[in-house]
Amino acid sequence: MDFRLTEEQEFFRKTIAETVDKMIVPKADEIDEKDEFPWDLWREFSKLGYLGLRYPEEIGGMNADPVTAMIFYEEITRGSVGFAQSVIMNILMGTYFVYRFGSDAIKERCLLPAMRGEKIATICFTEDQSGSDLGATRTTAVKDGNEWVLNGTKMWITNGPIADFATVLATTDPSLRMKGLNFFLVEKGTPGLSYGQRLSKLGCRGAITGELVLDNVRIPEENFLGDELGKGVVYVGEILDEIRVMTGAMALGIARAAYEEGLEYARKRVAFGNPIGRYQLIRAKFADMATEMEASRLLVYYAAWLIKEGLPCRKEAAMAKMFATETCLKVVDEVTRIWGANGFAHEYRPQRHLRDARFLLYGGGTHEILKDFIGRSVIGKI
Numbered sequence: 514m515d516f517r518l519t520e521e522q523e524f525f526r527k528t529i530a531e532t533v534d535k536m537i538v539p540k541a542d543e544i545d546e547k548d549e550f551p552w553d554l555w556r557e558f559s560k561l562g563y564l565g566l567r568y569p570e571e572i573g574g575m576n577a578d579p580v581t582a583m584i585f586y587e588e589i590t591r592g593s594v595g596f597a598q599s600v601i602m603n604i605l606m607g608t609y610f611v612y613r614f615g616s617d618a619i620k621e622r623c624l625l626p627a628m629r630g631e632k633i634a635t636i637c638f639t640e641d642q643s644g645s646d647l648g649a650t651r652t653t654a655v656k657d658g659n660e661w662v663l664n665g666t667k668m669w670i671t672n673g674p675i676a677d678f679a680t681v682l683a684t685t686d687p688s689l690r691m692k693g694l695n696f697f698l699v700e701k702g703t704p705g706l707s708y709g710q711r712l713s714k715l716g717c718r719g720a721i722t723g724e725l726v727l728d729n730v731r732i733p734e735e736n737f738l739g740d741e742l743g744k745g746v747v748y749v750g751e752i753l754d755e756i757r758v759m760t761g762a763m764a765l766g767i768a769r770a771a772y773e774e775g776l777e778y779a780r781k782r783v784a785f786g787n788p789i790g791r792y793q794l795i796r797a798k799f800a801d802m803a804t805e806m807e808a809s810r811l812l813v814y815y816a817a818w819l820i821k822e823g824l825p826c827r828k829e830a831a832m833a834k835m836f837a838t839e840t841c842l843k844v845v846d847e848v849t850r851i852w853g854a855n856g857f858a859h860e861y862r863p864q865r866h867l868r869d870a871r872f873l874l875y876g877g878g879t880h881e882i883l884k885d886f887i888g889r890s891v892i893g894k895i
């Protein structure tokens with residue numbers, strides 16, 4: 514057994530952590546307050562090459578292994594969740610199916626510019642009546658000659674209103690539920706594609722979230738992202754573990770940011786003649802937070818290592834996301850308590866972490882969906 518990161522991974526962490534501290538942390542409060550996409554930061558950050566993190570070097574990527582990718586997700590989220598969410602969408606979910614199934618021309622047009630930050634990507638699963646239950650997807654794709662015609666409305670789409678291209682989940686036969694699902698590439702400017710309502714959110718602000726409306730959108734045959742009809746859900750399975758572990762890594766990032774602020778406050782805030790960190794009840798909070806964050810870290814990086822080794826890890830990835838997210842929620846809550854009334858003030862950061870942490874509960878499986886899955890996995894068929 515060896516729980517250490519490699520020298521390259523350690524170096525990577527140091528480099529990205531320094532970049533986050535210098536480039537992102539100073540802008541995080543403003544991103545949250547304005548709730549606008551930080552274009553200047555995006556352009557500056559794109560130049561560093563991280564948007565090609567998980568794609569091969571031959572196409573301009575970094576070819577990072579899954580453990581290194583988790584280091585990145587953790588560190589960038591420590592800086593700003595809103596910015597991290599947009600960046601991670603370009604790196605992972607928004608480009609994966611284009612990388613996997615896109616023709617050379619599509620990759621040239623969409624993937625490569627997205628890896629350079631010149632184009633913004635998104636993925637569209639969710640609809641009004643289908644979130645966890647993808648089988649209830651109502652967006653339809655109908656073949657007409659050598660074109661596909663898409664109709665429907667997607668909800669809660671990160672980067673939606675600013676995306677240059679979208680990977681859209683649609684059904685070719687609603688009665689087949691999960692077996693009718695397929696992915697299609699829809700590019701900005703395609704007639705019939707429009708953006709509906711932009712959503713105002715509690716946290717993860719700065720990542721622009723909204724509706725995507727498809728009204729008789731016609732796309733060429735080659736925009737079908739798959740090699741067999743009805744396999745959309747199978748393809749999701751290829752990155753589901755990575756999405757879950759990535760969300761666990763994001764949880765570590767938020768928890769660390771909050772925890773550091775908690776420590777600083779507990780060391781300097783004086784009550785009854787002592788720094789509050791000297792009181793047993795406050796120390797107990799840090800003991801619990803430190804222990805649970807360490808346990809989260811072990812689950813997240815162990816699951817990442819399983820992915821890297823190509824070993825099955827559906828249960829481990831679900832555990833990593835569920836535990837790290839719940840730990841994060843606990844840490845941000847404790848830190849706002851430690852900060853007393855200041856934890857309730859807009860002027861300080863703990864309230865931002867408290868709001869941001871809740872965002873982690875949804876994508877990649879809610880707490881209930883993950884718990885149910887883990888329970889079924891361990892009990893087995895009865």
Ligand SMILES: Cc1cc2nc3c(=O)[nH]c(=O)nc-3n(C[C@H](O)[C@H](O)[C@H](O)COP(=O)(O)OP(=O)(O)OC[C@H]3O[C@@H](n4cnc5c(N)ncnc54)[C@H](O)[C@@H]3O)c2cc1C
Nearest residue numbers: 636637638639643644645646669670671875876879881882
């Ligand atoms: C900030 C943000 C950004 C997002 N970005 C995107 C995006 O880019 N693209 C995209 O497609 N989606 C996106 N989403 C949507 C996200 O993927 C969904 O919120 C998620 O899939 C859950 O779906 P839902 O919100 O409809 O909840 P539902 O599935 O309706 O669940 C509601 C509640 O019921 C519970 N529940 C559901 N089924 C069961 C069950 N079988 N057993 C027990 N409990 C159950 C859930 O756990 C939850 O508590 C985003 C969401 C947020 C908040």
